[in-house]
Amino acid sequence: MTDPNYSEALDYLYSFIDYSVKRRYRYSPEVLDLNRVRRLLALLGDPQDAYPTVHVAGTKGKGSVCAMIASALRSAGYCTGLYTSPHMQCFTERIRINGNEISESTFASLMEEIKPSVEAIPGLTVFEIATALMFVYFSRQEVDCAVIEVGLGGRLDATNVLIPQVSVITSLSYDHMHLLGNSLSDIAREKAGIIKTRVPVVVAPQQFEAAGVVEDVARAKQAPLIRIGRDWHFSAGTHNLENQSLYIWSDAERPLMEAYVESGGGEEWIPPRYGIPLLGYHQVINCATARVVLEILRDKGWRIPEEDIQRGFREASLPGRFQILTHDPFVVVDSAHNRDSALRLRIALDDYFPGQPVTLIFGASADKDIRGMLGELLPRVSRLILTQAVHPRAASTEALAELANGYGLHIESIVPVIQALRHGIEMARPGEVVLAAGSLFVVGEILATREFSTNRIAYAKEEVE
Numbered sequence: 001m002t003d004p005n006y007s008e009a010l011d012y013l014y015s016f017i018d019y020s021v022k023r024r025y026r027y028s029p030e031v032l033d034l035n036r037v038r039r040l041l042a043l044l045g046d047p048q049d050a051y052p053t054v055h056v057a058g059t060k061g062k063g064s065v066c067a068m069i070a071s072a073l074r075s076a077g078y079c080t081g082l083y084t085s086p087h088m089q090c091f092t093e094r095i096r097i098n099g100n101e102i103s104e105s106t107f108a109s110l111m112e113e114i115k116p117s118v119e120a121i122p123g124l125t126v127f128e129i130a131t132a133l134m135f136v137y138f139s140r141q142e143v144d145c146a147v148i149e150v151g152l153g154g155r156l157d158a159t160n161v162l163i164p165q166v167s168v169i170t171s172l173s174y175d176h177m178h179l180l181g182n183s184l185s186d187i188a189r190e191k192a193g194i195i196k197t198r199v200p201v202v203v204a205p206q207q208f209e210a211a212g213v214v215e216d217v218a219r220a221k222q223a224p225l226i227r228i229g230r231d232w233h234f235s236a237g238t239h240n241l242e243n244q245s246l247y248i249w250s251d252a253e254r255p256l257m258e259a260y261v262e263s264g265g266g267e268e269w270i271p272p273r274y275g276i277p278l279l280g281y282h283q284v285i286n287c288a289t290a291r292v293v294l295e296i297l298r299d300k301g302w303r304i305p306e307e308d309i310q311r312g313f314r315e316a317s318l319p320g321r322f323q324i325l326t327h328d329p330f331v332v333v334d335s336a337h338n339r340d341s342a343l344r345l346r347i348a349l350d351d352y353f354p355g356q357p358v359t360l361i362f363g364a365s366a367d368k369d370i371r372g373m374l375g376e377l378l379p380r381v382s383r384l385i386l387t388q389a390v391h392p393r394a395a396s397t398e399a400l401a402e403l404a405n406g407y408g409l410h411i412e413s414i415v416p417v418i419q420a421l422r423h424g425i426e427m428a429r430p431g432e433v434v435l436a437a438g439s440l441f442v443v444g445e446i447l448a449t450r451e452f453s454t455n456r457i458a459y460a461k462e463e464v465e
Helices: 004-014 034-043 062-075 104-119 126-140 184-194 208-220 251-262 281-299 306-315 339-352 370-380 397-404 417-427 440-447
Strands: 053-057 080-083 095-097 145-149 166-169 201-203 225-227 232-239 244-250 273-276 323-327 330-334 358-362 383-386 411-413 433-437
Touching (some): 004 104, 004 126, 034 104, 034 126, 053 062, 053 184, 062 080, 062 145, 062 281, 062 306, 080 126, 095 126, 104 126, 166 184, 166 281, 184 208, 201 208, 208 225, 232 251, 232 281, 244 251, 244 281, 273 281, 273 306, 281 339, 330 440, 339 370, 339 433, 358 370, 358 417, 383 397, 383 417, 397 411, 417 440, 433 440
Parallel strands (some): 053 166, 080 145, 166 201, 201 225, 330 433, 358 383, 358 433, 383 411
Antiparallel strands (some): 232 244, 244 273
8 A cells, every 4th residue: 555655755746847748848958957956966965976876878778787787786795776767667666775666655754855955946857856865865775886877868867967987878779859859969969978077988889870979978078988899799699588698708808709619619718608587689788788887897996706797687687678478378568669679679579489470569658759669560560459558648549540550450449558468368379479569658557467467577676677
């Protein structure tokens, strides 16, 4: 049962400006003012400076990279905070220490405590206030470190008051174009805004246009640049429906890796092999990125033994990312919500379920590239069921149907989300995959139901986004 004080705290928080539900606003310093956040944090004693941090920006893969880094740090014995957004079911999911969500009562009491400071600064937003509360909570709990995910963009994000140990930029692609820009270079420039002077930055493989911008910003800030795929390398190993493996090695170790491959594994040197429960080739890239971040921390003197990295990666979890809920029939949920992530989802379907028919349960936010997502997914789909999450940004099934016409599919529209999924399962043929995708909010509604809650990986036991 929800704590009434927690409900009041949420009502108070949501009484402020919430740009996550506004479909149009001006992404500028006048709207998202870091000085406003800095003033609030100063009133609260600058809690963000009380512990070392890792700061992670990007379009896709932020949550996965954060989850793996935090899990490894926790495995190494560090009291580790983890801040991510948005949440799927409860706001408390966003703020965790060692895998445990902030309690409703603690959230409520902290909100009450910071109210005078909040009300002293006009124009604060929901995300800014939540971020400040998180910084205070982590400070009070005396975390050894915190892994902080950027909310939107980077340059003007409320989390960008940090001077972290390491900055991280995951895969960049087109999303929030009306805010961040219509070119990949514009988006990259906003994301690269988290790069700090002389602070190392680990960068996942990027398209050429984005890579150039990030490299230019790093050079201007004199920030050591570590590039996945150039300074560090990776290779996928085996995979099944439960987990997958990969190898990671430094560029200095490349001759050793080449000798290992040429010898058929007969060399004395063996590349480190990692196992992760997160599925899809894109998670191989995310794991390599997380591993290199941990290496940078080790270079800075952090005690992170290799066996703890291995264990942390094995125990990392992230609900709603190519998550297989049942096997008979196969029910998969994925929070892909832009064209690039939809493409990665389609590749994962072909990789894990080759040739198997797919029923797609699809719902999306109205401000997303719905046409692009459908263009990637529908050629792989045999049946389409449109739905709508309970969220102010959700597109109507009528709007979705207009965009889905022309693919030769029989289209049904069913609301609510869980009823659409149940119908898809009832209609599934032997070997068919029932996939729910298009929005984190669609996935969240499914994982909140009693029939699938047992399949939801417990937040209190695992590091998740």
